Amino acid sequence: MLDLQDVLQSLEQRKKAPTELWDPPYCGELPIRIDEQGNWYYQDSRIQRIELVRLFASVLARENDDYFLITPAEKVKITVEDAPFLIVGWDYIADTDPRVMQLTTNIGDRLPLSANHPVILRDNYPYVDMGQGLVAKVHRNVYYQWVDAAEAQQQNGTKQLIIQSAGQSFVIGELAA
Incomplete structure (x- = not known):
């Protein structure tokens, strides 16, 4: 047993970057969108490579009702339709x-x-x-x-x-x- x-x-192994420890400057918005089905898009073209989606997801953070991709060097806002x-x-x-x-x-x-x-x-x-x-x-x-x-x-x-x-x-x- x-x-x-x-x-x-x-099961709690960290798969996410420590974005809460970084405080980079805000660099504007990126045309990245996550639709209601969890599909990721760049300029309305679906991102097909799951490895790229996982990379973006590893630096995804939420502040209030806004979502950001955060690296040590920059912070950019993206659109999330639901979750x-x-x-x-x-x-x-x-x-x-x-x-x-x-x-x-x-x-x-x-x-x-x-x-x-x-x-x-x-x-x-x-x-x-x-x-x-x-x-x-x-x-x-x-x-x-x-x-x-x-x-x-x-x-x-x-x-x-x-x-x-x-x-x-x-x-x-x-x-x-």
Whole structure:
């Protein structure tokens, strides 16, 4: 049986540059856009090379409602239509007690659904906290799979759909009465 803390730490490996430690000058806006499906565009042409998208994602930061690509030398603003990432897959890690749900993003990052990366509901639709103000929208297919796996529980006068991971309960939606 694997130790829960060891599993969570192994999934928390940093894939992001330490942008919070840098304070470069603001250099304007770049014509980079991330659409509602997590696709990245430069001047309205989709960026096809996943390695380039991963590089940009590693220096992506959010300040208030704005998104920036930050390097030690410069800071440029980009457009994000909804969320910069998309949760496109999930599975349970074998031999963990309690069970840990591992999530996969559209750029191949993996993270545990845990207290550090909880579900956030926006207009009754689930997103996952990626840390440092960044979120990932849960893809519709993943959401439907979660609904199938969820338990309905009555809380605060509403019926909520709950999934479990890493010893935590996460609300993924509410049902009409």
